[in-house]
Amino acid sequence: MIRLDTELVGKMEEAFTSLVEKEMTMPPIMRVDVPDHNGEVDIKSAYIKGEDSFAVKLSSGFFNNPAIGLPSANGLMILINSRTGEPLAVLADEGRLTDLRTAAAGAVAAKYGSRDNSRIAGILGSGSQARLQLQALMLVRPIEQVFVYGRNDEKAFNFKQVMEQKTGLHLTVCDSVEQVVGKSDLVVTTTPSKEPLIYGDWVRPGLHITAMGSDAEHKQELDATVMGKADVIVCDVKDQSARLGELRSSPEQQERAIELGEVTSGKHSFRQSDEEITICDLTGTGVQDTAIARHVYHRLLAWEGVKDERREV
Amino acid sequence: MIRLDTELVGKMEEAFTSLVEKEMTMPPIMRVDVPDHNGEVDIKSAYIKGEDSFAVKLSSGFFNNPAIGLPSANGLMILINSRTGEPLAVLADEGRLTDLRTAAAGAVAAKYGSRDNSRIAGILGSGSQARLQLQALMLVRPIEQVFVYGRNDEKAFNFKQVMEQKTGLHLTVCDSVEQVVGKSDLVVTTTPSKEPLIYGDWVRPGLHITAMGSDAEHKQELDATVMGKADVIVCDVKDQSARLGELRSSPEQQERAIELGEVTSGKHSFRQSDEEITICDLTGTGVQDTAIARHVYHRLLAWEGVKDERREV
Structure with a gap:
């Protein structure tokens, strides 16, 4: 449903622009270390003023996993209603959305930096x-x-x-x-x-x-x-x-x-x-996570033919 | 399924004891401010060395909510496998578990502090x-x-x-x-x-x-x-x-x-x-969140008659 395409690259461009043009809250990354299992969970978030939702993302790296046949990376995103704090969606993407937003940022970098x-x-x-x-x-x-x-x-x-x-x-x-x-x-x-x-x-x-x-x-x-x-x-x-x-x-x-x-x-x-x-x-950056989580959520709403009936407050 | 009872109070006692006796990772609270809607999301976590899971908790306070008939508090907990980083459960408790673990801590305080x-x-x-x-x-x-x-x-x-x-x-x-x-x-x-x-x-x-x-x-x-x-x-x-x-x-x-x-x-x-x-x-504290999330999860496993088949790695 969500792919690495020019639309997603455009969303990442907008996200980076927001970082310098808009008022936002982007706290430093929170890290939970699990040293005895060679693992860590990073938590990122960013709220862009005026947007009706924002994401909190957990991404984990557990580096003993490959030895037992599991990927080292995992994660999920939680999209939150900016007006009420209510969770709108839990995206159990196992880190896939992080991979996609990271790749899309690579496209943005190449678009402006390479010949x-x-x-x-x-x-x-x-x-x-x-x-x-x-x-x-x-x-x-x-x-x-x-x-x-x-x-x-x-x-x-x-x-x-x-x-x-x-x-x-x-x-x-x-x-x-x-x-x-x-x-x-x-x-x-x-x-x-x-x-x-x-x-x-x-x-x-x-x-x-x-x-x-x-x-x-x-x-x-x-x-x-x-x-x-x-x-x-x-x-x-x-x-x-x-x-x-x-x-x-x-x-x-x-x-x-x-x-x-x-x-x-x-x-x-x-x-x-x-x-x-x-x-x-x-x-x-957390602002990339918020951008892709919002993108996925809006796609999901459209996909399910769900009219977005969020409370107008 | 989960109640304020002496078992829960016992879990909180253990959690506080862990704080001073065990090795643990408990990063400072992460806060995402949403100033234009008078809201904030706090994120807490604690991993106790040796335990097979730990929680990351989001709790929100959006103080314009009561005016539109919604509670100001909301939240959810994510329980994570300490060995692999895989999410085990998302507890969409709307802040109820935070209320319970806070009350249970009050019982611990009174048990040791009051006559x-x-x-x-x-x-x-x-x-x-x-x-x-x-x-x-x-x-x-x-x-x-x-x-x-x-x-x-x-x-x-x-x-x-x-x-x-x-x-x-x-x-x-x-x-x-x-x-x-x-x-x-x-x-x-x-x-x-x-x-x-x-x-x-x-x-x-x-x-x-x-x-x-x-x-x-x-x-x-x-x-x-x-x-x-x-x-x-x-x-x-x-x-x-x-x-x-x-x-x-x-x-x-x-x-x-x-x-x-x-x-x-x-x-x-x-x-x-x-x-x-x-x-x-x-x-x-995050260690209370981890304690109640683990308590709920183990109750859920028992409730559903699910044998806990987590990978022994």
Whole structure:
């Protein structure tokens, strides 16, 4: 019922614009650690003033799960009536909506950051988010060829097989990150890496990188030398990127970094020439969760032919 | 299915004991403000190491609701598998479980703080929590008579009528807080007051007060003179009481205050003689939510005859 499509990408653009243009309540992420089971639950929320509903999202990562055949990620969203506090819906999506809104944000980043004529995509990582990010790029750029690198060879070749089937594109599995970066017009990093994957020496003029893997204090995908070489650095939320994202390891870049909402709202430009090197760091925001939960809810109402009879107060 | 009974009171005792005896994760309360509709959503959670599930609770207060015939409070709880992060249950209780666990904590406070032979209860406030607190007291003390004060006369008389029917006790509506305090062996304050209701001059030896109204920076029920006169001050969580409860207005008492879990675990005594004046300040904790959510879930499993087939990992 809900898909990664241009409508969803449009909803994410609006969400990022809201972040800089509208009054909103977006408290810091609440984290419940479950250390003895190598797990954590993150709770995010954002209320945009004037909107008739908002979401509270639980997303969990339990990293012993794969060993027993379960995905590490799970979660659900609760949509709340902004006027009365009544729960409108519990979306038991098992984290699928988080995956979709994250991928859609990748499309927004590529739309503003990469060259219009980007035809060659590089993907680091070969998990479910890697698949979605490639599909997201295809919504905004004329992708023809894909280079992929994953630490696990078997998973990387499986990614190639599945995505060739799904997209009709030709995919090449590379031996190194450097190869992927050297061949691509735009690169998306989707790994849980704790050390830099991309170094400044490998980066040619015109490249765009979207780094969406790092969302915690111990993660990093981009070396400080890449950050230093970038002409423009954009992130979803500056404070959060400085705490959990790529800006954390490159504090000297924090001042010049701008927010994606400043780009989508037209306040700042992102890429200004084909030669610039551009980076977008995404850590994930509650306002994206509210946007996708509202989108799903309205689709559900339409789907069921339910007239939205919410109390007019 | 779930009632205010001695079993639930026992669960709350265990929860408070866990707070001081067990390793746990209990992050600070997350608050989402919805200022244009005079509302807020609070999110609480606590994971006790070793327990196979824990709760995340949303509770909302939307204070324009009564004007349109809706209760201001609402909420739900999500019980999560501690091993895998999978949601086990969504308890759409509309805040009822919060009411029950709050009342049960009142019983714990009275059990340790009030005189064994307390027969006369004083209740400040006449809302749903006032009703529950009276029922909670009756579980732990031989209550025979009740004095009540509420700002709204009509509501106070309604309280008298309903509770006389429900309990078989004789209730008297008083003209002032001072009257209630002067006549009672133990007093429970259940109001959203922003100014002190009880002053030190009114307090006789032997009195116990449980203050459960204040749970926010702008609320207060006890004047600093009462706090000063108390021989023992107990609170659920010291940091939280100092931020949101009665300790906030009496910072000079913070050092000597002890936590309810130190009492239930036997580390500290509460009341030691019939002459002491004792106070217990309750602000509400995530560990109580986890305790009641687990209690309900296990009852549900038993109720449905469902054998608990959770994966043994």
